[in-house]
Amino acid sequence: MKLINKKTRMIEFDGPHAQFRGISAYTHANNASDFEIIMTPSEQRDIVRTDIENHAGDYQTILGTTADTTQILLYEIVKLCSALNSAQSLDDVRKSAQSINDKLGSIVADVDAGTVKFAYIHKGQDTVINEIKQRSTAVTDVLIQQEK
Template sequence: MAQLIVNNQVVEQFLDPFTPPAVVAQFVEENYGQHSEYAIELSDSEQQLKDRVQIRSELEKQVADTQSLLGTTSDTTHLLLNELSVFVNKLAAARTLDEVIGSATDIQTAIGDIGGQVATGELTFPYQTKGLASVKQEILERANGVNNLLSD
């Protein structure tokens, strides 16, 4: 938990890191005097959590609400699943090189331009900013977490 430090002394070791600043200021003034100086020290994990909450709040304000983001994610997944399924079925049925090349036409039409947009910097994905290793670790942790709950 966060620590509240007043006049260079730790006075509260279990402060909720989401306590509004005005509430902390009022608490310090009422208990330690109007001219007391205070600071809140967060652990690394608390700071990361606060940062994540702040980013999610900004996403909701500036980009889309959670349900809209979920809808876009769902649309993306369905698009990719359908296009990949069509591609795989055509590829499996192909008997010549021309048929193999032809099997890629539909998927190229549907999503082929995305790779070019990423290459030119016109489009960037959050996973690129977050880093592939970090994203893969999140995927693994969430998949294992869900699977553990389902298998208990």
């Protein structure tokens, strides 16, 4: 991270973000300084991750919530598919969807009302899908290399 004094074009700080003491440490009482902060994408990502940890929970907690979500979805989707597989009428199809709707249906209203937010919506679905593809491919490539 770099802190540049825009008036003097001098670099006031050049080092890890964790060691940065804040702009006030570089502001002089007799000089109305104007600063520019320059961070690498990696530093910006680290700051966002720290903010997430401070506001939403550590990575183990977030991973636990993700695992819980995956398990609920897996179980409910398998139940839905099993019930749909034996459905004989439109009424049977509706009954098949009732369980998952009872458990998760309120999420739609909450998202629409803005009381629940999903990161994938904010980030953009195409961006998230591309990240999924890239990470999945990278992990699989590592596994393939381990087999050799």
